[in-house]
Amino acid sequence: MIEMRILQQVVILAEARSYxxxxxxxxxxxxxxxxxILQLEARIGQRLFDRSRxxxxxxxxxxxxxxxxxxxxxxxxxxxxxxxLLNGSRxxxxxxxxxxxxxxxxxxxxxxTLLSGPQGLRVRVSTDHWLNLVRQLRSGEIDLALAEFSxxxxxxxxxxxxxxxxxxxxxxRAGHPLxxxxxxxxxxxxxxxxxxxxxxxxxxxxxxxxxxxxxxLRPQVAVITDNLDVIREVVSGTDILGLFTLSQVETxxxxxxxVVIPYTAPWLHSQYGLITLKRHNGSPDEETFIxxxxxxxxxxxxxxxxxxxxxxxxx
Numbered sequence: 456m457i458e459m460r461i462l463q464q465v466v467i468l469a470e471a472r473s474y475x476x477x478x479x480x481x482x483x484x485x486x487x488x489x490x491x492i493l494q495l496e497a498r499i500g501q502r503l504f505d506r507s508r509x510x511x512x513x514x515x516x517x518x519x520x521x522x523x524x525x526x527x528x529x530x531x532x533x534x535x536x537x538x539x540l541l542n543g544s545r546x547x548x549x550x551x552x553x554x555x556x557x558x559x560x561x562x563x564x565x566x567x568t569l570l571s572g573p574q575g576l577r578v579r580v581s582t583d584h585w586l587n588l589v590r591q592l593r594s595g596e597i598d599l600a601l602a603e604f605s606x607x608x609x610x611x612x613x614x615x616x617x618x619x620x621x622x623x624x625x626x627x628r629a630g631h632p633l634x635x636x637x638x639x640x641x642x643x644x645x646x647x648x649x650x651x652x653x654x655x656x657x658x659x660x661x662x663x664x665x666x667x668x669x670x671x672l673r674p675q676v677a678v679i680t681d682n683l684d685v686i687r688e689v690v691s692g693t694d695i696l697g698l699f700t701l702s703q704v705e706t707x708x709x710x711x712x713x714v715v716i717p718y719t720a721p722w723l724h725s726q727y728g729l730i731t732l733k734r735h736n737g738s739p740d741e742e743t744f745i746x747x748x749x750x751x752x753x754x755x756x757x758x759x760x761x762x763x764x765x766x767x768x769x770x
Contacts, residue, residue: 457495462524464491465503469521472510525594549740552581552588553601555652555681557727559703560755561618562601565747569740576740582681584654589613592732598741601748604728605656616729616745619756621700622763623659623723625716626707628691633716641666644718648677650686650697662722687713700725701762702755708766715766 464481468488471477478485496502503517513521553562558580566578581591585602592600593612604615625644633639633647645667651674655663663674677695680686687704690697691712707713729745731737737745 457498459528461491461495462528464488465495465517466521466524466528468492468504468511469513469517472512474511522594525596528595547575547738547740548577548579549599549738549744550579550581550597551599551601551744552583552591552597554584554588554603554727555582555683556700556703556725557601557603557618558582559683560621560700560725561727561748561751564751565744568747569744584652584681585656586654589730592730598731598735598737599744600730601727602730603656603726604730605658605726607730612732612734614731614733614735616749618725618727618729618749618752621702621725621755621759622719623698623700623725624719624767625696626690626699626704626713627696627716628693629711629714631694631696631714631716633718634714637717639716639718641718641720642668644696644716645671645674648675648695650678650680650689650695651676652681652683652686653679656726658722658726662720698723700755700759701766702758705758705762708762717767719767 464477464483467480468474468477471480474485474489478488481488483491492504499520501516501520502514503520505512505514505517551562562580566580570576570578579597581588581597583591585600585604585607588597588600588602589607589610591597604617607613607615627633627647633644636643641663645663667674677693678686678689683699683703686697687699687707689695691707696716697713701708701715704713708715729748
């Protein structure tokens, strides 16, 4: 029988693609990790990793092995959590994933409330775009995803609880050239470069492509990052524009660091949801988090209306 610690070593090495990085993450020596992997490969009669490249890569057998190992590790976590629940303890683990925008809007405040209760719960959060998060759901790496769902309709294995659609706005620095125009067109707005996350859904990218200046094939994207703090900082000091809901930039709006560009459209809105597998049985902690997330969603809906009255079309 292959020990769980060996499965964990293979999975972490596959993700790190480096013996040095994986050994550090596992608190092992690099030679020790290498020996462990070689012994496993000899035992099963298959090479799991291609070491001929600069970064080690999974072989076909390695990919199959890693996918199965992730599933077994996830099942082990599920068993540990269920046993702890039978014992009446709150020592389980909640594995979640979120896109960069809903992580900031919903996950952070809900998680803060969840973890302010009895101690013992351990939470692991993966921040990624919706395509990767759904893959992690199906592989058992996460139990719940908080993400864009507009491109996930018709997926029979997914349970989606929609959250309130929130209007999105282009934000710019104080004194931005577009503020001198009463109602700039989308074509005019897109003459300025954007600081953007790595993935836009097609329901937003489609209208943006149609609204481009004739000389452009794609929107100018000056910065691509899933770190929203970086986007806020870049936008506040340049003519680059960012896309946000108003509650995400409330502090910057109050200080005058950012201002709302007087353009918006019906298609420019969020479409986030709480996503699980239909066959998934959530723990009590997961159900509590979902309840808290829905409460946060209601609070944000009210706040967005108030902020829109205060800041949109004010300039």
